Amino acid sequence: MDLEQLHLLLSTGVKHGASDIHFRVGDAPIYRVRGQLVPLKYDKLRPADTEAICRLILGDPQIVEQLATIQEHDTSYSVASVARFRVNIHRQRGSLSLVLRIIPSHVPTIEELGLPPVVAKIAEEERGLVLVAGATGSGKSSTLAAMINHINATRRVHILTIEDPIEFLHKNNQASVTQREIGADTRSFNVALRAALRMDPDVILVGEMRDPESIDIALKAAETGHVVFSTVHTTDAAKTVNRLLSAFPSDEQDGVRIRIAENLRGTVSQRLLPRADGRGRVVALEIMVTTGMIQELIRDPSKTAAMRDAIEKGRSQYGMQSFDQHLVDLYQAGAITIDTAIAACTNRGDFERALHFTA
Numbered sequence: 001m002d003l004e005q006l007h008l009l010l011s012t013g014v015k016h017g018a019s020d021i022h023f024r025v026g027d028a029p030i031y032r033v034r035g036q037l038v039p040l041k042y043d044k045l046r047p048a049d050t051e052a053i054c055r056l057i058l059g060d061p062q063i064v065e066q067l068a069t070i071q072e073h074d075t076s077y078s079v080a081s082v083a084r085f086r087v088n089i090h091r092q093r094g095s096l097s098l099v100l101r102i103i104p105s106h107v108p109t110i111e112e113l114g115l116p117p118v119v120a121k122i123a124e125e126e127r128g129l130v131l132v133a134g135a136t137g138s139g140k141s142s143t144l145a146a147m148i149n150h151i152n153a154t155r156r157v158h159i160l161t162i163e164d165p166i167e168f169l170h171k172n173n174q175a176s177v178t179q180r181e182i183g184a185d186t187r188s189f190n191v192a193l194r195a196a197l198r199m200d201p202d203v204i205l206v207g208e209m210r211d212p213e214s215i216d217i218a219l220k221a222a223e224t225g226h227v228v229f230s231t232v233h234t235t236d237a238a239k240t241v242n243r244l245l246s247a248f249p250s251d252e253q254d255g256v257r258i259r260i261a262e263n264l265r266g267t268v269s270q271r272l273l274p275r276a277d278g279r280g281r282v283v284a285l286e287i288m289v290t291t292g293m294i295q296e297l298i299r300d301p302s303k304t305a306a307m308r309d310a311i312e313k314g315r316s317q318y319g320m321q322s323f324d325q326h327l328v329d330l331y332q333a334g335a336i337t338i339d340t341a342i343a344a345c346t347n348r349g350d351f352e353r354a355l356h357f358t359a
Helices: 003-015 047-058 061-065 117-123 140-154 189-196 212-223 237-246 250-263 292-299 304-313 323-332 338-344 348-358
Strands: 018-023 030-033 036-039 072-079 083-092 095-103 128-133 158-163 176-181 203-206 227-232 264-274 281-289
Touching: 003 018, 003 047, 003 072, 003 083, 003 095, 018 047, 047 061, 047 072, 047 083, 047 095, 117 140, 117 264, 117 281, 128 140, 128 212, 128 237, 128 250, 140 158, 140 203, 140 227, 140 264, 158 189, 189 203, 189 212, 203 212, 212 227, 212 250, 227 237, 237 250, 237 264, 237 304, 250 264, 250 292, 264 323, 264 338, 281 304, 281 323, 292 304, 323 338, 323 348, 338 348
Parallel strands: 128 227, 128 264, 158 176, 158 203, 203 227
Antiparallel strands: 018 030, 018 095, 030 036, 072 083, 083 095, 264 281
16 A cells, blocks of 8 residues: 555545544455444455555654564554544554544534533633543543633643644644643653643643553642643543542552542543434533532542532532433433433433433
8 A cells, every 4th residue: 555545545534524544454444434333345455555554654764663563552643634643553463453543633612512611611720630531432632622722712821732642733822832742752641741840831731641650740730730631531520530549559549539639620521422313423421510519529438429419419500410411411402312312321210310300
């Protein structure tokens, strides 16, 4: 496969609304469109084909020389006037494979993503920790990009992002934006996070908090007057708090719990669900704003499980919402089917009662 063929496959995927493109030996290229995998009418790829794609994408001669020993590698790739791509190269059955996630060239706004106004309010926090949670492919990067875009459009601050790899490109607007990529610009998240505090940032975006050290540094940044945005692979607010805690030894967790309670400003947990009309997917959101009540529930390990009830009760005053509350909204708006709503709800009995109550 040559560069022209590769770019044609990538641009065609973008044109047809694909979110991901798969290249694997023994299969034709595959697009993921509206959540479904769609094989192309194309010759099955050989080992020489996927290796050629890797060489074209990597570009850097030093990395290309290491291709025979690469088992996993993350990078990014751009096609002018088409899109940027987040690239994962990996081996399966001894052969090189690739998955490319399409990153739109346009940075989305909070309104374009259909996120409620409270997300903008959370983005306007001047200090503390803000987390976007969800499974892989749930749209966390787009939500974070929209929140950073909101800050960039409204505040004269220094925004520093640490990403692996850089996804959305943010141009200076009201803010000054510095974007650093793991590998190309810095050795690791932890090294970049330690250096970040010497770079005079107001806003720090960390692509992911992966270990106790990165969580600790992020909390220290929040404690010293910065606002830190990051992602966690969890499904709701309570699990997000527990995931942060579980990264630490048990004898440190009480202290970390207090730090989280004092610094966490909000969580946005999301899932993508199929639309009722079959035209793509819609995001379902749980949104938690850290109120005094929420802080108390985080501090007391016996009460953390009660966060969902506190979120539901805080809807009218603080703009919070549970997944089930949002599922009711989405179903009543005709965005999702009742089967989709029931399959995705946290508690079927509570969901059906809420649906009956709002009917």
